Amino acid sequence: ILNVEQSPQSLHVQEGDSTNFTCSFPSSNFYALHWYRWETAKSPEALFVMTLNGDEKKKGRISATLNTKEGYSYLYIKGSQPEDSATYLCAFELSGNNRLAFGKGNQVVVIP
């Protein structure tokens, strides 16, 4: 069983504030780290895929970093907006076998 931990489980953020949360994963046999965004009543949608230690990806106000040696990734939201409210899922891919092990998600609620 691959242990993918996300913290905090949920957080409330004031509109305009920035926030970040963590995904930790096994550091051995690393292939890729995925972030998905999951809005209520919708399906998860891919945000980022990172494969190299030190990778940084950015999409609008959301960015992510990757440390494969110590087994963690950070997701950052800059200047949170109500439309950022969602659950952010992290998934670890082992050795390119297409099998993703998901964390339980970081549930973000942005308060107007």
Add this chain to the structure above:
Amino acid sequence: DAGVIQSPRHEVTEMGQEVTLRCKPISGHDYLFWYRQTMMRGLELLIYFNNNVPIDDSGMPEDRFSAKMPNASFSTLKIQPSEPRDSAVYFCASSPEGSYEQYFGPGTRLTVT
């Protein structure tokens, strides 16, 4: 493209009944995945197929669960007999060869009473 299509969107059934969930992947995608989402365990991979062949079914909880992919455009997940603990949202996802991204369907919310 219409995206990954799942049916039904909601299913309510009584314990002991057979349940069949259906998925149509995005055309041209070689991989198809079945996931189950519960509060307790989060999103878990049940089984996945590559070119219609089951590759890894180690996530299938028990013999009551079976999945098939008779062709590139259709897959089923069957539960027989169903039990209340099977209540969950079941997602299907597909991805093309060589891509990291998986594209999720809208899910089927199953309630077994």
